[in-house]
Amino acid sequence: MQFGVSQFQFPVVAVDSFVVSEIPEKLRLGHQMEFVCKQLLKASNAYNVLLHNLPIREEKRTIGEIDFIVQETATKQLIHIELTYKFYLIDTHIKEPIHQLVGPNRRDAFYAKLEKIKNNQFSLIHTPIGRSALLEKGIETENIAQQVCYKAQLFKPYSSDTLSIAPLNPNCIIGYWLRLAAFHTADFTAHTFYIPTKSEWVLQPMDTVAWSSHKEIIIAITDRIENNSAPMVWMKKNNTFEKFFVVWW
Helix, strand or coil: CECCECECCCCCCCHHHCCCCCCCCCCCHHHHHHHHHHHHHHHCCCEEEEEEEEEEEECCEEEEEEEEEEEECCCCCEEEEEEEEEEEEECCCCCCHHHHEECCCCCCEHHHHHHHHHHHHCHHHHCHHHHHHHHHCCCCCCCCEEEEEEEEEEEEECCCCCCCCCCCCHHHEEEEEEEHHHHCCHHHHCCEEECCCHHHCCCCCCCCCCCEEHHHHHHHHHHHHHCCCCCEEEEEECCEEEEEEEECC
């Protein structure tokens, strides 16, 4: 257990026999990741998915949502899983690593999300309304375990030295962030760029998109910066790719 929650350990899935279903384009990114997670769980022999994406309503108002209820095949243990997939920038001006992870626009943070999961999302199934909703699906909540499947892509400050984010996973660092002034330097001006859509944020940069010059992309980036929106940018540098955010703050 870490940070007061148990982390769900994803089962091994045989990729060679895994049949992928196309992700519905109209789903927001969080629900797209749930769609992928559901496919992977169903492809595993370790768990049986009993319930997915159940809204909990009080009268006509939705007060929360249960991501997954699964049953472990070997033990028959019921597990409530909350899935989270986030993009965080590492702000080294903040002392504690657990507090350093902030959203690209500083509207969310790792620690705040963790507290919400523990205090709101996990407690939901133990409220009268939550218990009733699960009983309607034939699921008892008395002995249910609760785990979080917390996935993230992390971005370190541009040109930062070796960065320690222990006890967080350093393998999650896949890019960097910088301010607009740094993007105007010679490190970037000779290369080509692409601003991915939100649903493309999870992907590795690919060669098949419509690349733009630095002069062209700076217009699009500046427009977003002026609206307090930090874009993710892919950069094609010779035959390699880099992934970063340009922030406004």
